[in-house]
Amino acid sequence: MNQPLWMPKRRIEVAFRRALLNVAKGVVAHAEKASDPAAISVALERLTQAPDFIRLSEAIAMKMVTGLFDDTGRTWREAARNNSRGKDIYQALQKELLGGRGGCVRELVKENAALIKTLPKNIADDVTAYAAREAMKGRRASDIADEIRRMFPERTRARAELIARTQVSMTQTNLVQARAEGLGLNWYIWRACGGKQGDGRTRNSHRHMSGVLVRWNDPPAPEDLFPIHRTDGKPYNNKLGNYHAGCCPNCRCYSEPVVDIDVLDWPMRVHQNGTIGRVTRKQFERMI
Numbered sequence: 453m454n455q456p457l458w459m460p461k462r463r464i465e466v467a468f469r470r471a472l473l474n475v476a477k478g479v480v481a482h483a484e485k486a487s488d489p490a491a492i493s494v495a496l497e498r499l500t501q502a503p504d505f506i507r508l509s510e511a512i513a514m515k516m517v518t519g520l521f522d523d524t525g526r527t528w529r530e531a532a533r534n535n536s537r538g539k540d541i542y543q544a545l546q547k548e549l550l551g552g553r554g555g556c557v558r559e560l561v562k563e564n565a566a567l568i569k570t571l572p573k574n575i576a577d578d579v580t581a582y583a584a585r586e587a588m589k590g591r592r593a594s595d596i597a598d599e600i601r602r603m604f605p606e607r608t609r610a611r612a613e614l615i616a617r618t619q620v621s622m623t624q625t626n627l628v629q630a631r632a633e634g635l636g637l638n639w640y641i642w643r644a645c646g647g648k649q650g651d652g653r654t655r656n657s658h659r660h661m662s663g664v665l666v667r668w669n670d671p672p673a674p675e676d677l678f679p680i681h682r683t684d685g686k687p688y689n690n691k692l693g694n695y696h697a698g699c700c701p702n703c704r705c706y707s708e709p710v711v712d713i714d715v716l717d718w719p720m721r722v723h724q725n726g727t728i729g730r731v732t733r734k735q736f737e738r739m740i
Contacts, residue, residue: 457530458708459645460624460698461523468516469616472568475508476612479572480605488593489583489600496576500569513564517623521557524627531711540635541711556630560623567615575608614701621698625707629668629696632709638740639665642672642697645704656680658705661697665710665722665736671696672723713737 455461482499486492499505532541579600586596632640644654644662654662657674666672671694679687697705710716718733731739 456643456706456708457527458628458643459706460520460620464516464519464523465616465620467519468512468620469613471512471515472571472612472616473609475512475568475571476605476608478505479575479608482572483575483579483604484601486597488597489579490593492597492600492604493576493580493583496572496579499572500576505572506565506569509568510561510565512568513561516620517557517560517564520620520624520627524624524631528631531709556627560626564619564623567619571608571611571615574611575604578607579604618701618703621703621706625696625698628707628709633668637709637711638669639667639710640697640707641710642666643706643708645706653704658697658703661705663721664728665720666696666707667724668696670724671699672728673726676726677723677728 479496479499483492483495486495528541582600583593583596586599587593628640632638642658642661642664644658645651646654657678657680660678661672661674664672673690673692673694675688675690675692679690681687692700697703697707713733713736716733718736719730720736721728722731722736722739724739
C-alpha cells in the first residue's frame, strides 16, 4: 500500500528518534557519576550549558529540519505533476533554491535545537522535585539517589521519544505551511494517519477532524469542537488550545495543502471561525 503523498516520511522520524535516544543515553551516563540527588541535578544543569552538548543539539536539529525541507520539496514537485498549478509550483521551488525559505529553516532549526537542549534541564527539575518529596518522608539521600538512578533511564528515554514524535510532525506542518502560503494556497485538508477515520491510536477529536478543510490563518481547537465528556456530563478542559494538524504532542496527523479544488469531493466539511459546516464548491469559492 502506497503511503499518502503528504504524510511525513517515517525514515526521518526514525533517524531523529535514534539520534535523540543516543542523546538520552549520554544524559543518563553523565548523571550516573553523581553520588546524591543534588549532585545529579547540578551535573544535568551543567550539561545543558556544555559547548559540546549545544553543538550536538544543533547538529541533530539541523539534520532533521533540512531532511524534511528536502523531502517536502520532492512532495511539492510530485504534487505539481498532476494539477493546473504545476508551473507555478515549479517556479516557486526554483526561487526557493536561491534562498527564499532560508529564514524559515533557520528558525525551525533554532526551535528544535532549543527543545533538545531542554532534555537534561527538564530531567534535572524532575530529579529535584522527586528528591524533595522523598526527603520529606524521611528517606536517606543515598537511597533516594539509588532510586533516581533506577528510574532515570526510562524517564529520559520517554521524554526523548516524545520530542521525536512531536517535532517531526510539527516541523513538517510548518514547512508545508510556509511553502503553501508563499504560493498563495491558504487552505489545507486535515488528514489523520491511517485513513479517513484514522486508526486505533488516533484521538477522538482528530478522527472527527480528518477530511476537514482548514485555513492556515485560522487554526481549529479540535478538543473544543469534539469534546470528551466526564462522567458528570461536563467536557474536559481544553489544554491544547488552537493548532494545526500535526502540531500537538504525539500527533501523527498531517496537512494536505489544497492545490486544486477541482479534485476535491464536494461538498466538503470546512472549519471557519470556530465551527465546522458542510459547504458546496460554489460556497467555498466565495470563501476564498
